[in-house]
Amino acid sequence: MSREPRANALLRGHEGAVGSLYHAAISGRLHHGWLLAGPPGIGKATLAFRFARWLLEGAETPDLYVPETSPVFRRVAAGTHPDLFTVERRINAKTEKLQSEIVIATIQEASAFMRLTPAEGGWRVVIIDGAEDMNTNAANALLKLLEEPPPRAILLLATSAPGRLLPTIRSRCRMLPMAPLGEGEMHALMQDYAPELDFNAREKLIELAEGSIGTALSLAAEGGIALAELVDEALEAPVAPARAQAIADTVARTVDGADKFETFFSLLRGRLAARTRAAARAGQGGHNLAGAVSLWQEFGKLEREVIGLNLDKRAAVVVALTQLHRS
Numbered sequence: 001m002s003r004e005p006r007a008n009a010l011l012r013g014h015e016g017a018v019g020s021l022y023h024a025a026i027s028g029r030l031h032h033g034w035l036l037a038g039p040p041g042i043g044k045a046t047l048a049f050r051f052a053r054w055l056l057e058g059a060e061t062p063d064l065y066v067p068e069t070s071p072v073f074r075r076v077a078a079g080t081h082p083d084l085f086t087v088e089r090r091i092n093a094k095t096e097k098l099q100s101e102i103v104i105a106t107i108q109e110a111s112a113f114m115r116l117t118p119a120e121g122g123w124r125v126v127i128i129d130g131a132e133d134m135n136t137n138a139a140n141a142l143l144k145l146l147e148e149p150p151p152r153a154i155l156l157l158a159t160s161a162p163g164r165l166l167p168t169i170r171s172r173c174r175m176l177p178m179a180p181l182g183e184g185e186m187h188a189l190m191q192d193y194a195p196e197l198d199f200n201a202r203e204k205l206i207e208l209a210e211g212s213i214g215t216a217l218s219l220a221a222e223g224g225i226a227l228a229e230l231v232d233e234a235l236e237a238p239v240a241p242a243r244a245q246a247i248a249d250t251v252a253r254t255v256d257g258a259d260k261f262e263t264f265f266s267l268l269r270g271r272l273a274a275r276t277r278a279a280a281r282a283g284q285g286g287h288n289l290a291g292a293v294s295l296w297q298e299f300g301k302l303e304r305e306v307i308g309l310n311l312d313k314r315a316a317v318v319v320a321l322t323q324l325h326r327s
Contacts, residue, residue: 005045005129006086007077009068010192013185014043017176021051022062024174031174032149035131037162038178041214044158045129047178049076051156052084052125082119085110087128100308102130104137111145114153124153132161139166146172180211189213194220201225208267222263227251231267235275238325241318248317261313265303268320272296295323 003010011018017036024030036044053059053066053076066073075081087110089099110126118124128134134142143166146155155173162170181189183206190202193213197205197220204225209216219225230247233239239247251264276292299320306316 004077006049006079008046008049009065009073010189011043011046011050011064012189013181014047014178017047017178018064019062020174020176021047022064025055026060030154032153033146033155033173034157034176035162035165035170035173036156036158036176036178038160039180039210039212040160041209041212041216041218042178042180043213044160044178045127048127048129048156048158052076052127055123055125055154056081056083056120058122083122083124085113085124085126087126088130089133100133101135102128102133102138103135104141107134107138107141107145111141114145114155115150118152122152124150126153126155128155128157131157131159132164134165139169143168143172181213182211186211186213186216190216193217204228208270210270219263219267222260224263224267227260227264228267228271231264231271234268234321234324235271239321244318244321245314247321248314251317252313261317262303262307264317265299265320269296269299269303272299298323 021034036048038044047064050064050066053070053072054061054064056076057066057070057072059066068074072081076084079086087102087106089102090106091097092099110128114124114126116124128142142155146169149155157165157169157173159165162175186206186209187202190197190206190213194202194217201220205216205219208219208224208228219228230250234247251260253260272292273296276296279292302316302320305311306313
């Protein structure tokens with residue numbers, strides 16, 4: 001399976017984004033803030049760490065490649081490079097749970113880090129992975145940093161939801177849009193990361209992932225193909241109450257400390273959205289289309305409430321299956 005972005009030397013696709021960063025750097029006019037924006041799991045953070053390594057190495061390769069044997073690569077992978085700081089949601093020391101947002105204290109640490117002189121005479125780099133997770137205070141603190149950027153320091157913001165960022169943050173960064181990966185790139189990456197899977201399994205996962213290698217690998221690890229079959233069954237025709245309970249038991253069953261609830265709802269909403277788009281393209285609008293959009297929104301709200309409030313996951317699955325074919 002894939003490595004963490006900070007330790008991943010492999011990047012396929014995104015030649016345009018790579019070229020933009022390379023040409024900006026060699027021109028001597030590298031902007032202080034970059035917004036790497038695109039769907040989840042397509043390589044945004046992988047590209048951010050790749051560019052960070054390249055800057056810190058002082059490399060000149062157009063593809064931003066730094067070999068894994070490089071001391072810079074090894075220190076970035078280990079999280080020990082003195083000129084790189086990573087911002088992301090952290091574990092709360094009191095609750096020992098992952099924070100639901102990036103808080104101001106983390107951004108203040110990043111700001112103080114950026115204002116220091118580079119330890120090795122080159123650049124200071126801050127990567128914000130999941131920038132859309134910043135709360136209001138954190139976002140305002142980041143905006144102040146963007147308004148008064150220190151020299152020889154660069155911010156790389158990776159986000160799957162740029163619309164959730166402050167407009168003023170977006171306006172002070174260079175936007176670097178990143179598209180879903182193509183089918184050929186997905187096949188190559190699946191061969192790299194999951195060679196043990198047979199061709200049919202890889203094909204199905206690529207179809208489900210819609211250009212996101214991260215999603216494909218998560219589905220492979222979480223029984224995504226079997227869950228997708230349950231979703232398709234539910235979408236085809238109304239599910240009897242006993243069958244709905246059986247599906248709910250499968251979805252909410254805990255295996256190795258984790259259940260499949262979020263994966264199931266992600267697939268359900270994704271398949272529902274795909275069918276809605278297909279119906280809209282075919283001119284089948286009206287009441288049915290509006291109802292599908294409403295269901296997609298309701299299922300998203302239901303998922304967030306169940307996770308956020310620790311509600312009964314089995315009951316939530318049954319509710320969703322019951323609502324699918326309501327008139």
